[in-house]
Amino acid sequence: MRYHKIPDETVRRLPLYLRGLLFSSQDLQENISSRKLAEVLGVNPWQIRKDFSYFGGFGTPGVGYNVEKLTKQIKKILKLDIGHRATLVGVGNLGAAILAYPGFKIYGFDIAAVFDNNSKKIGQKIGDVTIEDVAKLPMLKGRQIDLGIIAVPRGSAQEIANILVDVGIKGILNFSPCRIDVSKKVKVITIDIAMDLARLPYYMPSS
C-alpha cells in the first residue's frame, strides 16, 4: 500500500461499517466478506474494499475480514478505541432524549456531565448523572471530557460553544440550527434535522 490521503467521505462511512459489524455480530460468524457486509448496509462491495485499502490490508483473500479484528481496526482509526467522555449542555426535549439514548455506548461514548440554566432542572438526577448549573460549565477542566453536545436554543449556542472551547473540548456536536464559529483546532458537526426534512419533498413526485 502506498501513501494515501484518506478521503473525508471514507471517514464518513467508517461509522456505518462499524455499525454493521456491531449489529450483525449476533450472527457469530468469524469472518465477513465485503459482499456480505455491503448487502447488509446497502452499499457497494468495492466501495468497502476501497475504503479499507486506504488503511492497509485488513482481510484475507478467499476468506474475507475477521470481524473482531476489523471492528478493532475501525475503532482505532476513528479513535474510538479509547472511550470518550462527553458533556451535554441543554436538557430540554432534545437533550433529554439524547441523554436517554443508549445508542452512543456501542461507540464507546459516555455522557459524563450535563448542564442547564433552568433552576428547576439543576440538581435533578437522570440515570446516573446530575444536571449541573451551566454557570459552572467553565470549571469543567480536568474532568477528562473531550466532547461537547449542544442542545440549547439557537441564541445561546455560540456562547456555550465558546465556553466549551475554553475548557478544552476538542469536538462539538451541535443540534442548534445555526453556524458555530470556533478555533480551527476544534471540530464542529452540526445536525439540523429540519434541514434534512426540508430536502425530502424535492425528491418526491409532485402529487
Next chain:
Amino acid sequence: MRYHKIPDETVRRLPLYLRGLLFSSQDLQENISSRKLAEVLGVNPWQIRKDFSYFGGFGTPGVGYNVEKLTKQIKKILKLDIGHRATLVGVGNLGAAILAYPGFKIYGFDIAAVFDNNSKKIGQKIGDVTIEDVAKLPMLKGRQIDLGIIAVPRGSAQEIANILVDVGIKGILNFSPCRIDVSKKVKVITIDIAMDLARLPYYMPSS
C-alpha cells in the same frame, strides 16, 4: 442559462440558504448579496451563486438578490411552496422531542398525525394532535399526508416503513440506526446521530 442537471449537493445546500434567509430576515433588508449571505452561513459566495445559477437568474448585478423573491424561489424548487403534512410514528423520547420542536414550521411542515403502540400513550393529546393506535396506521390514506417520520426502535422500523409506503407516503425521515428498504419511488433519508458523533474523534488531535 442552459439546461443543467441539478447536483445533489446543491439540493442539499438549498435548505441551508433558506434557513439563512428566513432567520436573517429580521434585518428587513430588501436585498442581500451572495457575499453577505455567505458570511452569515459560513460558506463561499461563489458556491451560492453557482448553485442559484442552475435555476436561472434570481439576482440583479450590483444589487444582489431580492430576499422575498429568492425565498419564494427556493421554496418552490424544494417544493416547500405547498405545505406538507407529516405523520410521526413512535412517540418515545425522540418522538416527543420532534413533536415539540417548532423548527419544522418555517419550512411549512405540519405533523398532523402521530402513532404509537403503547396503550398508555394512545389517546394522549400532545399539543393539538392525539396519539393514535399504530394498528390504525394502515388507514391513513386520504388524510393528505405525504411524509413519514420514523422514531420507533430499530427492530420495527422496516415494518413501519412498509406500512407507510402502502398508505402512499412519498418521503420518509428515519431516525432508526438501520437501513430501510423501500420502493425506489419513495425517498428515504436516514439520520443516525450516533454515527455523526462517532466520526468526531477522528478529527480531534489525540490528547
Next chain:
DNA sequence: TAATGCTAGTGTCCACGTTCACAAGTAAAG
C-alpha cells in the same frame, strides 16, 4: 500436486462538484 472457487487489494478511468477568474450588468456619484 493441481484445479476450482471465492475474495481482497488496487490501478485506471470517469463523473461529478468546487474553485476561480472574468465578462457583463446595475446603480450611484461626479
Next chain:
DNA sequence: CTTTACTTGTGAACGTGGACACTAGCATTA
C-alpha cells in the same frame, strides 16, 4: 455622460471521489 464601485452569472480548470476490472492470494477438494 463618465467614472467608480459593486454584484451577478458562468465557462473552464482543477480536484476529489466513485465505478470497475483485473491481478494475486487463500482455501478446499480432487
